[in-house]
Amino acid sequence: MAARVFLLFTLGYFLSYFYRSANAVLARDLSQELGLGPAELGFMTSLFYLAFAAAQLPLGGLLDRVGPRTVTPALLLVAALGSVVFGLAQSFPVLALGRALIGVGMAAALMGSLKAFSLWFPKNYATVSTLLVGLGATGGLVAATPLALLKETLGWRGVFLLGALVVVLVALAIYLGVRNTPPGVPWPKAREEGGFGEVLRNGRLLKVAFLAFAFTGCFLALQTLWAGGYAYHLGLTALEVGNLLFLYSGGAVLGFLVSGYLADRFGTARVLLFAALFFALGLALLLLKLLVLAYLFLGFFGAFNILTLTQARELVPSHLVGRGTTLVNLFGIGGTFLLQWGIGVAVGALGYGAAFLGLLGLLFLALFLYLPLLQNSG
Structure with a gap:
């Protein structure tokens, strides 16, 4: 079953x-x-x-x-x-x-x-x-x-x-x-108190949600539009752009597959932090035009953003898992929409360099706010 x-x-x-x-x-x-x-x-x-x-x-x-x-x-x-x-x-x-x-x-x-x-x-x-x-x-x-x-x-x-x-x-x-x-396991009973109010008062969960906004938002905004747009901007052919995007997506599949094993072994907070730092390195490599390495890093380490959802499950009681994870996912998907639009505004006004530096700044701010969770984790 x-x-x-x-x-x-x-x-x-x-x-x-x-x-x-x-x-x-x-x-x-x-x-x-x-x-x-x-x-x-x-x-x-x-x-x-x-x-x-x-x-x-x-x-x-x-x-x-x-x-x-x-x-x-x-x-x-x-x-x-x-x-x-x-x-x-x-x-x-x-x-x-x-x-x-x-x-x-x-x-x-x-x-x-x-x-x-x-x-x-x-x-x-x-x-x-x-x-x-x-x-x-x-x-x-x-x-x-x-x-x-x-x-x-x-x-x-x-x-x-x-x-x-x-x-x-x-x-x-x-x-x-x-x-x-599973057979023999009762459905968690909702308590009279709590609900979304309890979820929204969870400061640690909100830090994870903001990291999802920056990390998931950057990952998906690049994967679904701007990684290709940047490659075309650099003068690559359609086939070359397709190959880079396939590298991004293929790396993401591999990253998704291994991220949970690493989180179970070394701790979700620790793995999430280091993956986000390597994703930031991928953004820096984009600016340096080291494209193959950049797209591989962005795809593989960007996939670890999914751990924001698994960590949400760790931070709420069982009867609030649905609300806790959907709150974090809301921030991630909302970040995707806002950052995809914001990158376009920044590129039109200031160019790709400024847009990617802005993403780096947002990501480092989210990681700074996230650090207390690393210190509190086992």
Whole structure:
């Protein structure tokens, strides 16, 4: 049963990573068929993150009260609806609605998994949860060349309609194939006091959340847009840019896979701190134009940002795991949206050098505030 729980929730997160990454391959088709300009295309694509972030706080309470067995499949059905709307869209507003519905629907793919794993795999939670993310992140690789080939066969609309069917099947499999807790383990009872008020008064958790804002935000803002934009700015060809981005994404998959093992062995706070410092080194290497090493560092060590979510689980009682982890995830996804936009503003006004120096400053501020957690950890 434990293996089935892991496999089915991993499939759900795989779909989430696939959908968040798909527009990069389909951008030209969407622009040509529906007449979208760059601003419309960028706004529509970012709606996934906006909707995803907006769902996090109510999602946390639902996961703590109802459990992931019901909440995750229910929201996946919303994503399936969004995929159908997107695939049938004939105008920008309908396309944007579909993208937003997909974002809401995928909001529980990771958080529901982490809530379930906190009860199914309490002794090796960091290892199992980061294994989930590493395997799920292969959805981003499938949304590259394999998606381009599938699009040539089915068309982009056919891809989204077929995807909706797959999402429905995975939702059904999760609902029928998993339990909220292992046999004999009771569901954690919510207390009368606490809730989000207790989570928001947790100073250590807020430090982790701010680190997620800076670390996760930088990692995803670069991976999903500006790592490619910078490489093009330096005059590289499309193939050379693609190779660098594949190095970034491949390094991230490997980083996700090993980060949990290292956290379980050496301590989450210690591993997270050192990974963030090496990620900062990757930013410095970008400024020095040592691109291969920079993209490898940014991908591999940037993936360790997922440990902010595993540490959130360590800092809250069991009945608040859903709310604690979704709060931290809200900061991370919110950081992605704000930093992706902010980098663009900085690049337009001051250039890439100033933008990357700004990211370094933000990251070092977050690490400075985070240091007390390292001192308090075992």
